[in-house]
Structure formats: structure tokens, C-alpha cells
Amino acid sequence: MANGERVAGGKGKKQLEAIAKIGKSYFEEGINKSYLSVAYWHAMLRTKKAHLHAIAPGMYCTNSECSMRINIDLTECVDCDYDYIENVVFAESTRMEAMRHLSMLIEYNDVSPPTAARLFTQIKSSEKIMDDLDFSYEPYKFSKEILDMVIITRSAD
Structure with a gap:
């Protein structure tokens, strides 16, 4: 998203909408620049302030209650409020x-x-x-x- 690439999934779409509402690059001016830092995400995941698991290549879920890690049903992932889908x-x-x-x-x-x-x-x-x-x-x-x-x-x- 920081590079202007398209992202699908419900969470990805909401993030892109939020970025579009700002009207400028979400990251260029330093706004939420910490989101680009690997150290930031390591800390967020270790302290359980954020959750992320891969559900398929290029598909990630942020719902800690999600059990979909094997036998993925794409019908549940298309517009899921927790999913980021970065490739097809x-x-x-x-x-x-x-x-x-x-x-x-x-x-x-x-x-x-x-x-x-x-x-x-x-x-x-x-x-x-x-x-x-x-x-x-x-x-x-x-x-x-x-x-x-x-x-x-x-x-x-």
C-alpha cells in the first residue's frame, strides 16, 4: 500500500480507503511511518497488540480467532474485514x-x-x-x- 500497489480483502480495501481520504501519500510526510518499520511490527506482534497469520501465498489475516490456515475457503476471504490480499x-x-x-x-x-x-x-x-x-x-x-x-x-x- 505504501508503494501504491493494489490490495484486496476487506481490511486491505478499508486501509486503501483511509489512505485515499487523507489525499496524500500516507507515508511520505512521516504520518504513520512506523508502519513501514520491521521493528515496529515485531513489537506489535510479540506484545499481541496486533495479529497476523498467512492463510495462503499473498493472503494474510489479522483475526486472532481465525482458524483458516488449511483448506481455505475463498468465499469467506473475499471481503473479510480482517484480510489483506496482495496478489492473485x-x-x-x-x-x-x-x-x-x-x-x-x-x-x-x-x-x-x-x-x-x-x-x-x-x-x-x-x-x-x-x-x-x-x-x-x-x-x-x-x-x-x-x-x-x-x-x-x-x-x-
């Missing part, structure tokens, strides 16, 4: 895996509504993260068969 590596690999799995299940005529819903949400969540980080990709086109199996509660576009 994990989202893109999750999306590719879900698309491959869905294609294989369609080919073998073995798609069930719960599986279709799970893979649909993985793909759409990954695409949301990629959108937030302004990453260029070709959106996945779901077949009518899959769309008929899922219940879309808000815009999936």
Missing part, C-alpha cells in the same frame, strides 16, 4: 483447479448440485479477488446445466 497467485490457482474439476465432472456426467455450487463459488470468489487486484483474465462461462443447479443469491457477474 492463490486465487488464480484455486480458480484453475475448480474449473478443471468442473470440466471433468461435466465430461463424466457426474455433477451434483452441491458440487456445482461449491465449484461455482470457488470460481466466482477467485474472480472477485482478481477483479479487486485489477488482474486481467477471461471470466469463466458457466453452462446452463451448472447455472440451473446453483442458487444465485446476489449478482454473480
Whole structure:
């Protein structure tokens, strides 16, 4: 964020909004410059005034109650108020895996509504993260068969 790079996740978006409201570089004038110091963060984490754990490559959570460190469900991370997402590596690999799995299940005529819903949400969540980080990709086109199996509660576009 200090370098003007895009960050996704609920906490990342809120931090970027706060920086934008100031109207100048958050760090150039010395405002909150301590945030850039490794020593500052070591002290904050050691004294438990702050919490940070990695949930995937390029994805970090600041919620000490979060148990998501294995088997990450991106649907819970997209707009989570505790998450910083700095790159699309994990989202893109999750999306590719879900698309491959869905294609294989369609080919073998073995798609069930719960599986279709799970893979649909993985793909759409990954695409949301990629959108937030302004990453260029070709959106996945779901077949009518899959769309008929899922219940879309808000815009999936």
C-alpha cells in the first residue's frame, strides 16, 4: 500500500480507503511511518497488540480467532474485514483447479448440485479477488446445466 500497489480483502480495501481520504501519500510526510518499520511490527506482534497469520501465498489475516490456515475457503476471504490480499497467485490457482474439476465432472456426467455450487463459488470468489487486484483474465462461462443447479443469491457477474 505504501508503494501504491493494489490490495484486496476487506481490511486491505478499508486501509486503501483511509489512505485515499487523507489525499496524500500516507507515508511520505512521516504520518504513520512506523508502519513501514520491521521493528515496529515485531513489537506489535510479540506484545499481541496486533495479529497476523498467512492463510495462503499473498493472503494474510489479522483475526486472532481465525482458524483458516488449511483448506481455505475463498468465499469467506473475499471481503473479510480482517484480510489483506496482495496478489492473485492463490486465487488464480484455486480458480484453475475448480474449473478443471468442473470440466471433468461435466465430461463424466457426474455433477451434483452441491458440487456445482461449491465449484461455482470457488470460481466466482477467485474472480472477485482478481477483479479487486485489477488482474486481467477471461471470466469463466458457466453452462446452463451448472447455472440451473446453483442458487444465485446476489449478482454473480
